[in-house]
Amino acid sequence: MPTIHKYEDISQIDREAKRDLIDRHSPFITVKGEAKKGEILEVHVQLGQEYTHPDDFDHYIESITLFDGETKLAMTTFVPGTFGNEKSHAQVTFFIRPMKKKLNLIAHGYCTKHGIWESTPVEVEVAE
Amino acid sequence: MPTIHKYEDISQIDREAKRDLIDRHSPFITVKGEAKKGEILEVHVQLGQEYTHPDDFDHYIESITLFDGETKLAMTTFVPGTFGNEKSHAQVTFFIRPMKKKLNLIAHGYCTKHGIWESTPVEVEVAE
């Protein structure tokens, strides 16, 4: 408490409303290209793959935070209206520079009505 | 992952280093006076009661966040040096206005080396 809602595979869930709830709040991490030690790496984080989330004044995605394991790497905060007050995939592209052999990327999204949602972790092998 | 470290009663822990680790990172919530519906309520959050935490450039308390249940009420971010680069209890006093019968206050502290730490929840009865 606050609950850290974890992603569940929505293909295993029968009820449409629940699939929508989980998908639209869950952060999905996409790493662009190959990670190389000491080089800038592009990491896109988007909430929802199939379902979009409201961007209403009283119900919106307030932030997306990127962690490597326990360590916060960057955090982006939004306002209601960043996405035009229309249903959207809240998203941001972070840029990081890995200096070690492996990253364990994980993201949190925060919804002003439904709290904190955690992505599945993404292990990234970093080439020397 | 990231781990949400939960407060443990340190009087039950033998090892000094572990007591220190847990206490210095754990947020303690103090509500000042009686909570009354529609009136401003002062809520102090402090990290550590017995042990202080470094405020070093590479190891400091970066933020304190206050929740009511799942809902983020306010968040304060610090820089290394807010507390003079000396061992300190990172702290802040928030002001909120309760409009319902019960609050379930809970706080997170974030340490740049040791991640997220959660207070014990504080139930607050709000007088009409």
Place this chain on the structure above:
Amino acid sequence: MPTIHKYEDISQIDREAKRDLIDRHSPFITVKGEAKKGEILEVHVQLGQEYTHPDDFDHYIESITLFDGETKLAMTTFVPGTFGNEKSHAQVTFFIRPMKKKLNLIAHGYCTKHGIWESTPVEVEVAE
């Protein structure tokens, strides 16, 4: 642009609506007690002295930031509803530890409709 609105002495302003606009957005800094080098100092920042500001979903105070000269010391972010969705003085008490002879405290408030507002600076002599 964005404009940094500076505080104007509202006693010199005739129009009530303008006095209200300026006062309710302007941060006022109050230092508690005497500042001593190496000791924790309590710094209260409140928006508005005579006029309160809405805490509506589409119009609220989103943050208060405290600077010492050019240096950000701490920042507190709010959500619509931190102050019960009623007209309020958004406020927070920061704790800092001065390590030099003089502080030049200044605060910014950010309103989601009316942008950034700057307090008058407060010079603080720090006793050895």
Place this chain on the structure above:
Amino acid sequence: MPTIHKYEDISQIDREAKRDLIDRHSPFITVKGEAKKGEILEVHVQLGQEYTHPDDFDHYIESITLFDGETKLAMTTFVPGTFGNEKSHAQVTFFIRPMKKKLNLIAHGYCTKHGIWESTPVEVEVAE
């Protein structure tokens, strides 16, 4: 105070150290593609075009904020180490959805040693 440092055209500046100082702190905004009303627009903000900025524990870029005129659209905060503790262009790609005819984009970067730096404004015509 805090000073809002404005971008100056560095090709007009003789002294290398000053060109470096201004360039490495100044946000540069790049809008990808054509802006269309109601469609997601990608906005990249990068600090420095020719000179990179340290990512040291005691000297780093702490945040990049994107405004449309007076209105904050989104803010990204970094930690020392987001960019591997190497000299870098701190950067982020925001996604926004314009709903009006013209945007007046402007960005702030905050350096923990040299304060707030403002980009030149970028006017964006939004196609219906």
